Amino acid sequence: TTFFDEDGELKRHKYNNFLRSIFGNIDTREETVDSIKKRLSKIFEEADEMMEDGRKSLSISGEEMSQAVIIIKDYAELVKIACKANGQKERFEARRKIEFMWQIYKSKYNPRFVFSKRDAKLVRERLEGPKDGVKIDPSAPFKILCFTDNPDGIEIVGESEMGDRLSASQEDIAVHLISAKFAGTDCCILPMDETHEDVGNKYIGRKSLKSIVMKKIRKRIKMDAIHDLLRTTFVAKTREDLLKIQQYLEDNYFGFATTLKRENRYGEFVAVETIDVADNKSKSDEYKALRYVAEIPISSETKKEIYIVPVEIRILLEEDLAKERSNYHDASHKNYERRRDREFMERMLPVEIYPHLYEEKTDPKDIFRKKQYKLKTA
Numbered sequence: 001t002t003f004f005d006e007d008g009e010l011k012r013h014k015y016n017n018f019l020r021s022i023f024g025n026i027d028t029r030e031e032t033v034d035s036i037k038k039r040l041s042k043i044f045e046e047a048d049e050m051m052e053d054g055r056k057s058l059s060i061s062g063e064e065m066s067q068a069v070i071i072i073k074d075y076a077e078l079v080k081i082a083c084k085a086n087g088q089k090e091r092f093e094a095r096r097k098i099e100f101m102w103q104i105y106k107s108k109y110n111p112r113f114v115f116s117k118r119d120a121k122l123v124r125e126r127l128e129g130p131k132d133g134v135k136i137d138p139s140a141p142f143k144i145l146c147f148t149d150n151p152d153g154i155e156i157v158g159e160s161e162m163g164d165r166l167s168a169s170q171e172d173i174a175v176h177l178i179s180a181k182f183a184g185t186d187c188c189i190l191p192m193d194e195t196h197e198d199v200g201n202k203y204i205g206r207k208s209l210k211s212i213v214m215k216k217i218r219k220r221i222k223m224d225a226i227h228d229l230l231r232t233t234f235v236a237k238t239r240e241d242l243l244k245i246q247q248y249l250e251d252n253y254f255g256f257a258t259t260l261k262r263e264n265r266y267g268e269f270v271a272v273e274t275i276d277v278a279d280n281k282s283k284s285d286e287y288k289a290l291r292y293v294a295e296i297p298i299s300s301e302t303k304k305e306i307y308i309v310p311v312e313i314r315i316l317l318e319e320d321l322a323k324e325r326s327n328y329h330d331a332s333h334k335n336y337e338r339r340r341d342r343e344f345m346e347r348m349l350p351v352e353i354y355p356h357l358y359e360e361k362t363d364p365k366d367i368f369r370k371k372q373y374k375l376k377t378a
Contacts, residue, residue, distance in 0.1 A: 003076065008084060015076055023105075040101070041073040043108070047100040050210055051348065057341040058377040064354065069093040075101075092353050100217075100348075107212045110223050112309075119309050120204040120230050122298040127232075130252070134189070135181040136203075142176040143188055145235075147322040149173050154322050154329065175325050177235055178203055183248030185241050190233040190321070204232050204311075214344045218282075227260050227293045231312035235321050239266075245315050246290055253313075254294050260310060261293035282339040286323070286331040289316040346375050 003015035016033045023036050048070055055065070069090060072078055075098070082094035107113055127134045147156045149171045177188035192205035207229045215226060236242035254262075265288045295308040316324075326332040351358045351373045358373040 004080065008080065010076055010080075019075070037074065040075055043101050043104050044073040044078075044097065046104055046209075047097055050100070050104075050213065053210075054341050054345045054348065057338060058345055058375065060345065060349070060357065060375075060377075064349070064357065066090050066093045069097060072097075089353055096348060100213075103213050103216055104209070107216065107223060108209055112223065112229055113209065113212065116206045116229055118301065119298065120206055122301070123230055123232075123296060123309065123311055124204045126296060126298050132184050132248070133182065136178060136189075140179055142191070143179045145175040145177055145188075145318055145321065147173055147175075147326075149322075149326045149328060151328045154319075154326050156319060156322055171327060173322075173325055173327075175321060182234065183245050185236075185244045185248075187237075187241060187245060188235040188318075190235060192232075204230055206230060214340065217347050218340070218343045227310040228312035230309060231314070233314040233316065233321075236315060236317055239317065242266075242290070242315055242317060249292065249313060249315075253296060254292055258295045258308070259292060260295065261291070263289070263291040265289055265291070282336055282343055284331040284336065284339075286329070287336075288320040288323070288331070289314045342375055342377060349375065 003011050003018055005011055019033055019036045019040075020031075023040060025031050051065070054060075066089065069078070069081060072081070072094075078094045078098050082091050082098065085091045085094065112119075124134075128136075145156070146158065147154050176191060178191050180187055180189050182189075189203040192202045207226070212223075212226060212229070216222065219225075234245050236245060292313045293310055294313065296311050297306050297308050299306055320331070323329040323331045324333050327334055329335070349357055357376055359376050360371050361374045362369050362371055
């Protein structure tokens with residue numbers, strides 16, 4: 001690369017110019033190279049943390065990662081290792097870390113992510129605006145969905161029944177829900193504030209930076225292809241209530257040209273209509289929900305401009321939310337995350353570089369019985 005001479009020595013002036021031109025803040029002309037390096041160093045740390053989380057999730061030995069690469073947080077040093085290191089594995093890991101840094105950088109400073117908190121507020125206003133839109137009493141307490149969880153299944157119970165254990169493996173789980181009225185129907189909305197302190201204002205969730213970056217790497221897509229950056233979940237007690245909410249959304253928010261995805265997992269088979277939305281192979285076949293990804297027009301904070309943002313809206317029954325929050329059910333978010341982490345780590349630890357981490361497997365659903373290499377997990 002241009003900031004090394006023929007002997008592999010760093011040309012400091014050219015390297016500093018590179019950092020300023022690519023990573024510098026154009027509104028701060030006096031920003032020092034040291035401050036740019038510190039910013040990049042933090043992003044490299046985030047990359048290392050995400051790799052470490054994936055490794056621990058699947059119980060992969062830490063010895064598989066090159067310590068010489070892990071400790072380095074400088075762009076130029078990693079480029080040098082990627083080009084000059086003797087070992088193929090070390091060169092690959094340096095290149096992977098650089099690419100990982102770029103994925104985080106381009107996501108973290110993407111305007112959709114930067115302004116997602118503001119957009120979430122405006123989407124909430126859009127849902128609450130109509131006379132029969134979302135109505136919430138901020139002073140009302142949370143509704144508590146209680147269920148017992150064990151490897152043999154789940155059972156929704158009342159709060160008074162919590163603690164009546166039938167087996168040593170049984171767990172009691174309580175899910176906080178916001179009581180609401182929508183489309184003239186009593187329902188609940190899943191709060192996005194895990195502290196459960198803000199009942200009325202936190203039901204439009206924002207996808208985390210980690211989740212965005214992992215999805216981009218797993219599916220080899222760009223930021224524009226991520227349509228669930230903002231999302232919300234309606235929870236219905238009965239199928240009749242679910243259908244009422246679905247019909248209202250179909251009539252008022254999901255026009256033909258604005259809907260990017262319709263996914264119905266409550267029929268005899270999964271019906272998916274999609275426009276440029278990546279398939280999610282980590283999702284369980286037992287996962288149940290109505291799921292839409294639609295472009296919703298919102299007004300800017302000045303109310304002078306209108307722009308559209310993609311929003312994921314799910315509707316599901318209480319029993320299926322319980323399955324999602326279970327520690328054991330195949331459709332649980334916990335098991336989804338494990339499958340997602342495995343898919344992610346198979347991208348980051350390719351079989352060509354780490355053959356000893358893989359085993360041959362055959363998908364029982366594949367009629368051709370084609371052999372596949374899968375990452376070994378604990």
